[in-house]
Amino acid sequence: MSNVILFNLTTVLFGVASAMYLGALYAKNEKLGVMGTWVCVLAAVVSTAALGVRWYESYQMGIGRIPVTNLYESLVFFAWSVNLFYLVVERKYRNRTFGAFVMPIAFFTMVFAVYNDSSIQPLVPALQSYWLHAHVITCFVGYAAFAVSAGVAVMYLLKARQENAKISEGVVGLLPACKMLDDLVYRAIIWGFPFLTAGIITGAAWANYAWGTYWSWDPKETWSLIVWLVYAAFLHARVTRGWHGKRAAILSIVGFLATIMCYLGVNLVLSGLHSYGGG
Amino acid sequence: MADEKRTPSPMDRVWDFFTSVKLAIFTLIVLASTSILGTIIEQNQPLEKYHQIYEDWAFALMDRINLFDMYHSTWFLLILVLFTVNLTCCTIDRFPKMLKVVRNPRTKLDGSLEKSLSLSDRWKKKGTVSEWTGKYAETLSGSFAKPKVTEDEGQVHLYAETGVASRFGVYVTHLSIIIIFIGAIVGNVAGFKGYVNIPEGEAITQVPVRGGTLIQDLGFTLRCNSFSLETYPSGQPKAYKSDLSVLDGGREVVRKTIVVNDPLQYKGIWFYQSSYGQAGGGATAQVAVARKDGTPVSMLSLAANEPVPIDGYGIVRGVNYEQNFQGNGPALQVVVEKPGQPAASFWLVQRRPDLDRQRADSLVFSFRGLSSKMFTGLQVAKDPGVNIVWLGCALMVIGLIMAFFLSHQRVWVRLAQGTDGRVEVVLAGAASRNRLAFEKRFEKLQTGVKATGQ
Numbered sequence: 001m002s003n004v005i006l007f008n009l010t011t012v013l014f015g016v017a018s019a020m021y022l023g024a025l026y027a028k029n030e031k032l033g034v035m036g037t038w039v040c041v042l043a044a045v046v047s048t049a050a051l052g053v054r055w056y057e058s059y060q061m062g063i064g065r066i067p068v069t070n071l072y073e074s075l076v077f078f079a080w081s082v083n084l085f086y087l088v089v090e091r092k093y094r095n096r097t098f099g100a101f102v103m104p105i106a107f108f109t110m111v112f113a114v115y116n117d118s119s120i121q122p123l124v125p126a127l128q129s130y131w132l133h134a135h136v137i138t139c140f141v142g143y144a145a146f147a148v149s150a151g152v153a154v155m156y157l158l159k160a161r162q163e164n165a166k167i168s169e170g171v172v173g174l175l176p177a178c179k180m181l182d183d184l185v186y187r188a189i190i191w192g193f194p195f196l197t198a199g200i201i202t203g204a205a206w207a208n209y210a211w212g213t214y215w216s217w218d219p220k221e222t223w224s225l226i227v228w229l230v231y232a233a234f235l236h237a238r239v240t241r242g243w244h245g246k247r248a249a250i251l252s253i254v255g256f257l258a259t260i261m262c263y264l265g266v267n268l269v270l271s272g273l274h275s276y277g278g279g
Numbered sequence: 280m281a282d283e284k285r286t287p288s289p290m291d292r293v294w295d296f297f298t299s300v301k302l303a304i305f306t307l308i309v310l311a312s313t314s315i316l317g318t319i320i321e322q323n324q325p326l327e328k329y330h331q332i333y334e335d336w337a338f339a340l341m342d343r344i345n346l347f348d349m350y351h352s353t354w355f356l357l358i359l360v361l362f363t364v365n366l367t368c369c370t371i372d373r374f375p376k377m378l379k380v381v382r383n384p385r386t387k388l389d390g391s392l393e394k395s396l397s398l399s400d401r402w403k404k405k406g407t408v409s410e411w412t413g414k415y416a417e418t419l420s421g422s423f424a425k426p427k428v429t430e431d432e433g434q435v436h437l438y439a440e441t442g443v444a445s446r447f448g449v450y451v452t453h454l455s456i457i458i459i460f461i462g463a464i465v466g467n468v469a470g471f472k473g474y475v476n477i478p479e480g481e482a483i484t485q486v487p488v489r490g491g492t493l494i495q496d497l498g499f500t501l502r503c504n505s506f507s508l509e510t511y512p513s514g515q516p517k518a519y520k521s522d523l524s525v526l527d528g529g530r531e532v533v534r535k536t537i538v539v540n541d542p543l544q545y546k547g548i549w550f551y552q553s554s555y556g557q558a559g560g561g562a563t564a565q566v567a568v569a570r571k572d573g574t575p576v577s578m579l580s581l582a583a584n585e586p587v588p589i590d591g592y593g594i595v596r597g598v599n600y601e602q603n604f605q606g607n608g609p610a611l612q613v614v615v616e617k618p619g620q621p622a623a624s625f626w627l628v629q630r631r632p633d634l635d636r637q638r639a640d641s642l643v644f645s646f647r648g649l650s651s652k653m654f655t656g657l658q659v660a661k662d663p664g665v666n667i668v669w670l671g672c673a674l675m676v677i678g679l680i681m682a683f684f685l686s687h688q689r690v691w692v693r694l695a696q697g698t699d700g701r702v703e704v705v706l707a708g709a710a711s712r713n714r715l716a717f718e719k720r721f722e723k724l725q726t727g728v729k730a731t732g733q
Binding site for chain 1: 307318
């Protein structure tokens with residue numbers, strides 16, 4: 001099917017963009033970085049088209065539905081979100097070094113997706129609801145923001161070691177100043193947190209409309225709460241107790257690990273109501 | 280203040296403990312890490328299942344600390360209570376202080392305040408204080424906010440602020456959590472959750488409550504008229520449909536076909552499509568009856584060996600069914616008894632509805648297939664607290680947006696007549712959050728204010 005071809009092309013583009021950003025860092029070649037940005041923009045266009053085509057193809061098959069309902073689709077949607085969120089950050093902060101740390105997340109997500117079943121399956125009755133759209137989109141914007149935050153947190157940890165030793169050399173020397181990285185770790189989370197909150201709320205509203213219980217301590221629900229609690233702890237530590245720098249960066253990475261567990265781990269390891277890992 | 284020096288009383292210490300953010304962070308982390316347990320250990324399973332998985336000693340230990348239903352255990356509830364008490368105390372402790380600051384802002388830029396602000400600038404202008412006060416007030420009104428003017432010991436202070444609401448964001452968010460908890464408690468106390476199976480054509484007036492032996496009276500009757508299952512061409516389920524009627528005061532008041540994600544509600548009680556299955560009592564055979572000329576007479580539903588009378592004709596019984604009758608597919612063996620005649624037995628083949636014409640009887644029978652009686656499984660819920668929960672959820676999102684995307688920005692201008700006859704001007708600013716963005720705004724403001732009157 002043509003959507004899968006477009007998604008495969010997206011995977012290649014994400015790989016090329018990651019390589020260019022990394023290359024730009026190592027070779028200190030700005031042109032390569034600029035090309036990386038254009039490849040990212042192209043990938044955004046191609047992956048958006050792929051989602052549209054997949055949506056259209058599902059209608060042609062007589063089962064028309066938004067393409068965010070199984071593991072394959074959710075992975076490509078996550079990669080799509082990360083790419084877009086990254087482009088916004090790159091534009092806003094006018095710095096391409098983030099790309100070397102964030103785009104590989106999108107690339108490896110797509111590589112993982114390629115190994116999953118990409119066929120368009122009809123929606124089981126439980127998923128036939130308009131809440132699906134609001135729930136998935138809010139959750140994934142949140143996840144993407146947390147991914148960017150964690151990528152930048154890794155950059156921070158690398159950079160902070162050099163700044164402490166008062167040296168600036170090699171690849172790490174080219175990274176933005178610690179102050180900026182530290183700020184971005186936080187800023188990405190304050191974007192992600194309201195979206196995760198909205199994602200949990202829309203999920204609860206949907207659950208209530210589908211089976212009369214807005215919260216049932218299902219593993220997926222519980223893990224989304226765990227993620228929420230970790231970032232809530234991050235925000236309190238940061239705002240009121242002045243946790244900056246290393247401790248904040250580590251907490252951001254812990255938060256993202258919890259996010260991965262919530263998003264993938266629950267479906268692949270545990271059992272629950274969210275269908276996309278079970279199949 | 281004098282009383283800051285006194286040694287804290289035990290009561291103060293307790294208060295300090297419950298109002299500390301350290302406790303909040305600790306509780307958040309404890310809630311997060313203990314919650315993991317319940318996702319690894321499957322909750323609320325039959326005890327035998329746990330016996331199979333765990334060693335006896337581990338089972339005894341886990342059972343003792345309620346790990347098989349940990350989210351409803353006393354210790355988990357206690358953590359939630361601690362969390363709520365902490366949240367409430369923090370609010371009681373800090374909200375009045377915040378309100379005081381917001382109501383009585385420091386409108387005067389005195390020396391100590393100026394020192395504490397990282398963004399400031401100073402310059403001198405020819406002219407009088409009152410002349411420049413007017414000009415700067417106008418500039419601030421245009422590019423920031425209308426300033427408040429205070430005169431004090433020959434100095435004039437301009438104070439302007441935007442985004443005061445951001446100070447309230449955190450309290451709105453915290454309040455929303457308490458509202459959600461209240462909604463949950465109301466739902467638990469005044470509502471119920473149940474589950475019921477209703478066979479097609481049957482009705483219920485009571486529902487067994489989940490997780491107990493209680494029976495809940497509905498106060499009306501719910502009937503399942505029919506259940507149907509639709510599938511995609513691939514055979515995967517597409518829709519589970521239950522045609523339901525609510526009977527109240529002896530008549531039908533509501534009729535609705537519910538599917539998953541589209542429940543029925545009556546008098547605050549919701550019915551959700553949840554499950555289905557084959558009801559007991561076996562299958563029935565559908566047999567169409569028509570006259571010789573083809574006009575339909577009736578549709579018979581024959582249970583195995585149950586005699587069904589046809590007026591002015593006789594008695595019909597379905598006695599045998601074969602999945603593949605002599606290679607012709609599904610067929611039903613029927614026995615017809617007419618008054619004063621010997622019983623006649625013959626087969627009706629589903630694929631050949633006209634076959635019975637060969638019998639040359641006054642009525643023609645054709646077999647339309649077997650249908651088994653289904654039941655629908657419904658989740659039943661009454662939750663008067665749910666709208667309180669949604670109110671809390673809405674407030675939470677609003678509170679988070681206020682807290683994270685608004686910033687309380689304050690700007691001061693101080694004017695004083697200098698010893699050299701010129702006006703000494705000091706500009707300073709502060710933001711409650713997102714200082715990097717405010718720095719840029721302050722720079723613009725700085726340029727704009729400095730350029731005033733030139």
